[in-house]
Amino acid sequence: TSSNDDFITAEYAAEFIDVRTIHYPDIFTPLPIDDAHVFENFQLLLAFAKAINIALPTYDAQRAINGDGGVLAQLVIDFMHGVSCAYLSRVMNVHNYHELVRLIKNNEDATVIRNLRGREWLQRWINYINGARVRCEIDAAQFNRQLFNAMKIKLRDEISTPIVHMHAQHDDDGAGAECEALMVQQLIALIPAEFAVITAADLLSHNVMLQYLFAAHLFTRHGGCWSALSLDEQVSCKQQIRRFDDRHLDSVNMTVYLHWINGVLSTQDSFAPISSVKDLGCGYVLLQLLDAMRPGCVDWSCIHRHNRVANWNVVKKICDQQFGLNVVADGDYKTMQSLLRQLMRYYSTCKLSKLLCLPAHQMVSDCDILQWANLTINECGSCAKSKALKSFADCSLSTCIFYCELLCAIRPKQVDLSHVYYEVKPKKKTSSSNCFVDKDKKYRLRNARFLISMIRRFGGEIYVTPHSLCNIEYRAVLAVFAVIMTIAMSDRKSSNTNGSVSYGGCVVVDHAYE
Numbered sequence: 342t343s344s345n346d347d348f349i350t351a352e353y354a355a356e357f358i359d360v361r362t363i364h365y366p367d368i369f370t371p372l373p374i375d376d377a378h379v380f381e382n383f384q385l386l387l388a389f390a391k392a393i394n395i396a397l398p399t400y401d402a403q404r405a406i407n408g409d410g411g412v413l414a415q416l417v418i419d420f421m422h423g424v425s426c427a428y429l430s431r432v433m434n435v436h437n438y439h440e441l442v443r444l445i446k447n448n449e450d451a452t453v454i455r456n457l458r459g460r461e462w463l464q465r466w467i468n469y470i471n472g473a474r475v476r477c478e479i480d481a482a483q484f485n486r487q488l489f490n491a492m493k494i495k496l497r498d499e500i501s502t503p504i505v506h507m508h509a510q511h512d513d514d515g516a517g518a519e520c521e522a523l524m525v526q527q528l529i530a531l532i533p534a535e536f537a538v539i540t541a542a543d544l545l546s547h548n549v550m551l552q553y554l555f556a557a558h559l560f561t562r563h564g565g566c567w568s569a570l571s572l573d574e575q576v577s578c579k580q581q582i583r584r585f586d587d588r589h590l591d592s593v594n595m596t597v598y599l600h601w602i603n604g605v606l607s608t609q610d611s612f613a614p615i616s617s618v619k620d621l622g623c624g625y626v627l628l629q630l631l632d633a634m635r636p637g638c639v640d641w642s643c644i645h646r647h648n649r650v651a652n653w654n655v656v657k658k659i660c661d662q663q664f665g666l667n668v669v670a671d672g673d674y675k676t677m678q679s680l681l682r683q684l685m686r687y688y689s690t691c692k693l694s695k696l697l698c699l700p701a702h703q704m705v706s707d708c709d710i711l712q713w714a715n716l717t718i719n720e721c722g723s724c725a726k727s728k729a730l731k732s733f734a735d736c737s738l739s740t741c742i743f744y745c746e747l748l749c750a751i752r753p754k755q756v757d758l759s760h761v762y763y764e765v766k767p768k769k770k771t772s773s774s775n776c777f778v779d780k781d782k783k784y785r786l787r788n789a790r791f792l793i794s795m796i797r798r799f800g801g802e803i804y805v806t807p808h809s810l811c812n813i814e815y816r817a818v819l820a821v822f823a824v825i826m827t828i829a830m831s832d833r834k835s836s837n838t839n840g841s842v843s844y845g846g847c848v849v850v851d852h853a854y855e
Contacts, residue, residue: 358389359787361760362794380406381798386420388797392804394603394614395423402800425550429459432557433466439570441466442578444475455617463556467491481549488556492523527559598681601804602626605633605688621677624652631659634688638663656680665704682816685804689823696830707733710822714747717829721750726763733818739768739811741788744821748795751829756795762788768813785811792821799828 362385364378383402391400397419398412399405405416435441444465445454465475470491479487524541544555570578595618602621606612606629615626625646632639638659645651660666666683669676690705697705715729727743737743742761749756765781765788789807796803801824809817 358385359790359794361757361791362798384800385794385798388800388802390420390423391604391607391802392600392797393424393427394600394607395420395427396607396614397423400607422550425554426458426460429463429553429557431459432561433459433462439575439578443574444469446476459557460553463553463560466560467556470494481547484549484552485545488552489523492527492559524555527555595678595681597804597806597809598678598685601685601688602630602681604802604804605630609633618674618677623647623649624656627656627680628652628659630684631656631663634684634691635663660684685816686819689820690827693823693827693830696827696834705823707819710819710826713826714743714822717750718743718747721746724753725750733815733822734813736767736769736813738813738818740765740785741792741810744792744810744825745788745795747822747825748792748799748828751825751832752799755799760791768811782811796821796824796828801825801828 364374364382366372366374380402383405387397387400387402387405390397398416399408405413433441441462444462464477464479467479467487468475468477471487471494473487524544539551544552599615599618603614606626607614609629612629615621621627623646625644628639628644632641639655644655657668660668660680660683664684664687666680666687668680668683687704693705694703699705711730711733718725718727719729725746727737727746730737730743740762742763742765745756745758745761749758762781762784765784786807789810792810793803793805793807803820803824805817805820810821
C-alpha cells in the first residue's frame with residue numbers, strides 16, 4: 342500500500358492495535374517472513390477490522406492468505422477504504438466540533454443528521470465556505486476546484502504568494518498550477534517527513550479518498566471551521582444536538598454492543614450496519630442476531646420488519662425457549678441493554694461450551710472460569726507474579742497484568758511479558774468516595790491494549806475496550822477470561838489425539854459463552 346495508507350492506518354489504529362504485538366521481519370533475514378507470523382498478523386488485522394465494523398470479503402485469515410491474488414488485493418483495498426472512512430467519521434462530528442451545527446438546516450430530519458458521516462460533513466463544510474447550498478453533492482471531478490476555492494478563503498492569511506482565482510481553462514478538473522502550489526504548501530505543513538512521498542499530483546489525480554483525508558487534515562489543523570460559538574449559538578447548539586443525537590442513550594457499553602452486533606452480522610449480505618440504539622427499537626435486528634447465533638431459530642415467513650410489538654414477542658419467545666434467557670418484551674433502553682448483556686455472554690461462551698461438550702442450555706459459571714484461571718496461574722510458579730483472584734471484581738485486575746500472565750501461561754513461547762508494565766499498582770477506592778484513584782492510567786491502558794491485541798492475534802474474537810478492562814467492568818472481565826480459556830481449550834484439544842478436553846489437571850464446567 343502507499344505511504345498515505347500507512348499514515349492513516351497508523352494514526353487511526355493506534356488506539357486499537359498495539360504495535361508491540363505485530364510480527365516484523367527479522368533485521369538480518371527480512372524475507373521470507375515465517376508463515377506462522379504472517380498468519381497471526383492477518384488474524385490481528387482482520388479481528389481489528391471486524392471489531393470496528395469494516396466490511397471485508399472475508400475475515401478468515403487462512404482464506405485470505407491461501408486465496409488468489411484478487412481476493413487479497415480486494416481485501417487490502419476494502420480495508421484501507423473502511424479504515425479511512427472510519428477515521429473521517431471519528432474526526433468530523435458535532436461532538437468534536439460544535440460549530441458543525443451551523444451546517445444543519447432548519448427542520449432537517451433528525452435521522453439524516455444522526456447518520457451523517459465524515460465525508461458528508463466535509464462536503465457541507467466546503468460548500469458553506471464557498472457560499473453554496475450546504476447539502477449540495479460535490480461531484481468528484483469538481484472536488485479539487487471546490488476545495489481550492491475553500492482553501493483560498495480559509496487560508497488567506499497563510500498564503501505566502503498571491504494566488505490567482507482558478508479558471509476552468511487550466512485543466513479539465515480545474516486543478517491548475519495555483520491549486521498545485523497551494524496544496525504543496527499545505528502538504529509540507531500537514532504530512533510528517535516519513536510520509537513525504539505524497540505529492541500534489543496525488544491529490545489532483547481524482548484519488549477521492551485521499552482528497553477527503555487531505556481536507557480533514559486541513560479542517561483539524563485549523564481547529565474547525567469558524568470562531569467559537571456565541572452564547573446564543575451555544576444554547577441553540579445544545580437544542581439542536583438534543584434533537585438529533587441519542588448519545589445520552591448510547592453509553593460506552595451500548596456502543597460496544599452495537600459494534601458487536603455489526604461484527605456478528607457482518608457476514609450477512611442483506612445486513613446494513615447499525616449506528617444507534619434506536620435502530621434496535623423495532624426488534625428486527627435482534628431477530629437477525631438471534632438467527633445468526635442459532636441458525637434456523639427464527640421463522641422469517643411470519644416476521645414483518647416494522648411490526649414492533651410482534652417482533653419483540655418473537656424475541657421473547659426465542660430467548661426463553663432456545664437460549665434459556667428471561668427477557669421482558671418491551672423494547673425500551675434498559676430492557677435492550679439487559680438483553681444484549683445476556684446475549685453477548687451467551688455468544689462469547691458458545692465456542693467454549695462446544696469444546697467442553699456441554700449439554701444444551703448448560704453454561705459455565707463464573708466460579709468455574711475463575712477456578713481455572715487461578716489454577717493455571719498457580720501452575721506457572723515463579724514465572725507469574727500475580728496472586729490468585731478472589732472474584733472478578735478484584736482490584737488487581739485493573740492493571741491487566743493477571744490477564745497477560747494468564748495468556749502467557751497458555752502460549753508461553755508467543756507472549757513476551759517484557760512488554761507488560763509491572764510497575765503499575767492496583768486501583769484503590771478512596772474512603773470519601775467511590776471514585777478510583779488512578780495515577781498510572783497511561784500504563785494501564787497500554788497493558789490493556791497489549792492484551793487485546795495479543796488475543797486478537799491468536800484468533801480470539803473479543804469486543805471490549807481498554808478503558809472497560811482498566812475499570813474492571815464485569816462484562817469486559819468475563820469476556821476476556823472466557824476468550825483466553827477458549828484459546829487454551831482449543832490448543833489442548835488440538836494436541837490431544839483422543840479429543841478429550843482438560844487443562845491444568847482441572848475438569849472445567851463451562852457456562853460463559855454457549
